[in-house]
Structure formats: structure tokens, C-alpha cells
Amino acid sequence: MKLMYSSTRNDEVKFTASQAILKGLADDGGLFVPECIPSLDVSVDKLANMSYQETAYEVMSRFFTDFTEEELKNCIAKAYDSKFDTEEIAPLVEADGAYYLELFHGPTIAFKDMALSILPHLLITSARKNNVKNDIVILTATSGDTGKAALAGFADVEGTKIIVFYPKNGVSPIQEKQMVTQKGANTFVVGIKGNFDQAQTGVKKMFNDTALEAELDVAGYQFSSANSINIGRLIPQVAYYVYAYAKLYKNGVIGKDETINVVVPTGNFGNILAAFYAKNMGLPIGKLICASNENKVLFDFFSTGTYDKNREFILTNSPSMDILISSNLERLIYRIAGNDVAANTKLMADLAAEGKYAITDEMRQQLADFYGNYSNEAETAEAIKKLYEDCGYIIDTHTAVAAGVYDKYKAATGDKETKTIIASTASPFKFTRSVMNAIDPKYDAMSDFELVDELSRLGNVAVPKAIEEIRNAQVLHDTVCEVEEMPQVVKKFLGV
Numbered sequence: 504m505k506l507m508y509s510s511t512r513n514d515e516v517k518f519t520a521s522q523a524i525l526k527g528l529a530d531d532g533g534l535f536v537p538e539c540i541p542s543l544d545v546s547v548d549k550l551a552n553m554s555y556q557e558t559a560y561e562v563m564s565r566f567f568t569d570f571t572e573e574e575l576k577n578c579i580a581k582a583y584d585s586k587f588d589t590e591e592i593a594p595l596v597e598a599d600g601a602y603y604l605e606l607f608h609g610p611t612i613a614f615k616d617m618a619l620s621i622l623p624h625l626l627i628t629s630a631r632k633n634n635v636k637n638d639i640v641i642l643t644a645t646s647g648d649t650g651k652a653a654l655a656g657f658a659d660v661e662g663t664k665i666i667v668f669y670p671k672n673g674v675s676p677i678q679e680k681q682m683v684t685q686k687g688a689n690t691f692v693v694g695i696k697g698n699f700d701q702a703q704t705g706v707k708k709m710f711n712d713t714a715l716e717a718e719l720d721v722a723g724y725q726f727s728s729a730n731s732i733n734i735g736r737l738i739p740q741v742a743y744y745v746y747a748y749a750k751l752y753k754n755g756v757i758g759k760d761e762t763i764n765v766v767v768p769t770g771n772f773g774n775i776l777a778a779f780y781a782k783n784m785g786l787p788i789g790k791l792i793c794a795s796n797e798n799k800v801l802f803d804f805f806s807t808g809t810y811d812k813n814r815e816f817i818l819t820n821s822p823s824m825d826i827l828i829s830s831n832l833e834r835l836i837y838r839i840a841g842n843d844v845a846a847n848t849k850l851m852a853d854l855a856a857e858g859k860y861a862i863t864d865e866m867r868q869q870l871a872d873f874y875g876n877y878s879n880e881a882e883t884a885e886a887i888k889k890l891y892e893d894c895g896y897i898i899d900t901h902t903a904v905a906a907g908v909y910d911k912y913k914a915a916t917g918d919k920e921t922k923t924i925i926a927s928t929a930s931p932f933k934f935t936r937s938v939m940n941a942i943d944p945k946y947d948a949m950s951d952f953e954l955v956d957e958l959s960r961l962g963n964v965a966v967p968k969a970i971e972e973i974r975n976a977q978v979l980h981d982t983v984c985e986v987e988e989m990p991q992v993v994k995k996f997l998g999v
């Protein structure tokens with residue numbers, strides 16, 4: 504049986520997985536969701552002996568049912584290969600009683616590689632399956648990590664072009680350098696004079712611009728999205744929770760069917776939603792602990808039932824989580840509304856018009872599996888310093904937000920026994936200055952690359968290849984534009 508997908512704002516039109524992947528966002532502005540979450544009908548004893556690639560196949564084949572086995576295995580093999588610096592792909596590291604799931608061993612040393620190394624292959628396969636003749640133009644707004652991971656994934660992939668917009672003053676120097684040095688004739692990187700939400704809104708507008716769509720079609724192009732709203736990014740992320748669970752079982756850390764908790768440093772709500780999907784497939788996850796930084800719109804949502812983005816946008820040292828509109832939350836809202844298109848559409852209209860919405864008590868009751876909290880900047884720095892001093896293990900600022908929230912969770916609930924996975928979403932080498940300053944403010948006097956070497960020495964880990972590569976790389980992209988100019992920039996790049 505084929506699993507079909509529909510929009511969170513219209514469930515009358517059904518799409519296959521490959522059609523949903525190709526479209527990215529539904530025409531009505533909604534997000535594609537599967538009609539139901541398939542169950543993971545594979546025993547943990549079997550999973551325990553599987554490689555990452557085999558586990559990914561088990562998970563993805565349940566969702567992407569219109570892909571043949573050969574197509575899917577081919578996509579997986581091309582994605583999770585020697586681009587990753589460890590055969591485990593996503594290793595688990597125990598530190599201070601928690602299990603850090605290191606999702607940063609891919610080409611850009613952040614967790615977005617987990618999905619963006621496979622999305623280009625899923626997209627190209629989907630295009631072939633649906634007889635698409637146009638070239639695919641990927642439009643992406645990034646708060647830092649998505650941009651580089653998407654560029655790395657799509658660079659020189661035939662039949663695609665990729666255009667990335669980032670907030671000019673809203674990403675770390677290393678993040679910016681990684682993007683503007685990207686090679687590949689099909690890549691284009693633009694800084695905008697605005698914040699991430701403005702970049703994202705600008706991209707969404709272009710997706711919904713039917714006149715622009717027609718113009719592009721004539722020129723042989725069509726848009727697609729690599730942002731975490733694409734179902735082709737969300738589903739591959741489910742795999743690492745299954746993989747991590749099976750590894751904990753294999754290593755004797757947990758018994759059969761033992762419940763674990765998961766802590767996720769959250770921005771756009773994609774990573775934690777993948778954990779929620781894993782739970783709904785049947786993986787024994789207890790609490791889904793949603794960790795925010797000072798842009799704590801999600802913490803407030805879980806505490807009050809009101810999502811309200813009308814607040815100051817705060818630039819923090821965990822910039823990939825500096826987000827006021829968590830796009831993927833719409834998939835959860837739709838679900839807790841009982842897959843009710845009208846109810847979800849109304850709430851999203853409230854969000855667009857008022858910048859806020861309130862869910863019903865009935866909906867709130869279905870959020871019992873979630874625990875939300877946040878770490879401020881001082882708490883985040885303290886979490887890095889403490890873990891380093893106690894265990895010698897150095898985590899990045901995003902992961903530290905999660906570590907800080909995990910401590911608050913334990914203190915608030917007394918649940919100290921449940922084995923817990925903390926999603927470790929970036930290498931500390933990606934946010935070197937913030938990480939080193941947290942350990943000791945004296946490091947602020949050093950240059951970026953001196954800090955890299957010092958971090959390598961302190962943490963006793965080699966400098967990742969991704970960092971070595973940008974030391975002397977040439978800047979290849981220097982376009983900067985106003986938010987309003989985004990469509991013109993796109994047309995110019997495509998020669999339309």
C-alpha cells in the first residue's frame with residue numbers, strides 16, 4: 504500500500520512521497536504530512552545489528568513507499584558515505600550521565616548534513632520518477648547551518664541550482680566564510696539586510712508567487728525547497744533516533760523496550776518533530792524535551808498554549824536557534840488538532856495576521872509528551888564549562904542549550920533515571936569563539952584560527968576537515984541585498 508501525503512491546509516489533494524518532496528511546500532502554503540505515521544515493524548534485536556545505512560533504509564522505506572528499494576538504497580548510499588568522518592555516521596558519546604548523539608560528522612560539521620546530504624538525491628530521483636523536465640532551483644533561507652549544508656549537498660548536482668539567503672549580520676564568521684567560499688557553478692549565496700525570519704518570509708513569498716513561477720517555467724526552471732519544511736528532510740532525520748536507540752540497546756545501556764528521553768536544541772522544530780515521528784512509529788521515547796535559547800517562543804508556547812512571535816528578536820551565541828517562527832510546528836499543530844485542516848488553517852492565518860495564535864485546551868492535553876524549557880546565555884556558557892571541567896568533553900553552544908535544559912528538566916521533574924539522548928547538533932569547531940570564551944574569557948584575545956587550534960588541544964580532537972578547508976579559501980560570493988530585492992536577485996542569477 505502506498506502512503507500518501509497531503510497539505511496541513513488541504514487534505515483533499517493527495518500526493519505521493521516523491522511528489523511531496525518535489526514540491527517542498529504545498530501550493531496553499533501548508534506543509535506536507537503523511538496520512539498516518541507508519542509503524543516500525545522491525546525488532547530492536549534486528550535493528551541493533553544494522554549499520555546506519557541499513558537503519559535509514561528501514562525507516563525511510565516505511566514513509567517513501569513510491570520509491571523502489573533500489574532507488575532508496577542508492578540515495579542512502581550516495582548520502583551517507585565517506586563525506587562523513589566516521590563509519591558510524593552518528594556516534595553516541597556518554598558524558599556526565601547523558602548520551603550525546605553526535606550529528607555533526609558530515610561535510611559541514613552540523614546536524615543539517617544528516618538530511619541535506621540525502622535530499623539532493625531524493626529530489627533528483629523524484630524528478631525522474633515524475634517526468635520533470637525543468638531544472639530544479641533550490642531556494643533556501645538560512646540562519647547559518649542549513650545554507651552551507653544545502654550548498655554542499657547540491658553543489659554540482661546535475662539538473663539543480665541552489666540559491667541561499669542568509670542574514671548578513673546574523674551568522675557566525677565561520678558560518679559566513681563557509682558559505683561565501685562555496686564552489687560549484689550552480690551555487691549562489693546572498694546576504695540580506697535583515698534577520699532570518701525576514702529571509703524566510705521572503706523565500707516563502709517567492710514560492711507562492713505564481714507570476715514568478717510562470718516566468719521560470721518558460722525559462723525551464725522550477726523552485727523547490729531544501730528548508731526543513733521539505734518532507735524529504737524530515738523523514739531522514741527520524742532514522743538517527745531509531746539508530747541511537749538500537750545502539751543503546753546493543754551496548755547494554757538499556758533493556759528491551761526500555762523508555763528513553765530525548766533532548767533537542769530546537770529552532771525550526773524539525774529535529775524534535777523527527778523524534779516525535781520516531782516515537783509515533785513505536786520507538787519507546789518518553790519525554791521529548793524541547794530546548795530553546797533566549798528566543799523562547801516555544802517554551803512559552805508549551806507553558807501557556809499561546810504561540811506569540813511578537814517579541815524582540817535576540818541574537819544569541821546559538822544563532823541556528825534564533826528563530827521566532829518555527830515552521831515545522833505546523834505539522835504538530837495539525838496533528839493535535841485531530842488532522843483538522845480548517846482548525847490548523849485558522850491558527851496559521853492568526854499567526855500571519857496577528858503574529859500569534861492560541862490552541863484549545865483539548866489540543867494542549869495532547870502535548871503531554873513534550874517538556875519545554877530554555878537556557879539563557881549565561882546558563883549555556885556554564886553548561887559548556889561544566890561539562891568540559893567534569894568530563895573533558897567539549898560541546899557547542901546549541902548542544903549546550905540542550906544540556907542546560909536537561910539539567911532544568913531533571914530538577915523540575917525528579918526524573919534522573921531515564922536514559923537520555925541529547926541531540927548534539929554542531930561541532931564545537933563551528934562556534935569556536937563562543938565555546939572557548941565559555942571555558943575561559945581569556946581566549947577572546949585570540950584570532951579565530953588560533954582558537955581552532957587551542958580547542959583541538961583542549962578537547963583532544965583533531966581539527967575537522969571542514970574547518971581546515973576554509974582557512975585559506977577564497978571568497979566567491981559577495982552579493983548583499985535588501986529584503987525587497989530578493990526576487991530580482993533570483994531572476995538575475997537565473998538569467999530570467
Ligand SMILES: *Cc1c(COP(=O)(O)O)cnc(C)c1O
Nearest residue numbers: 648770771772773774823928929
Ligand atoms: C538548525 C539547527 C538547530 C535547530 O534545529 P531545528 O530542526 O531547526 O529545530 C539546532 N542546532 C544547530 C546547530 C542547527 O544547525
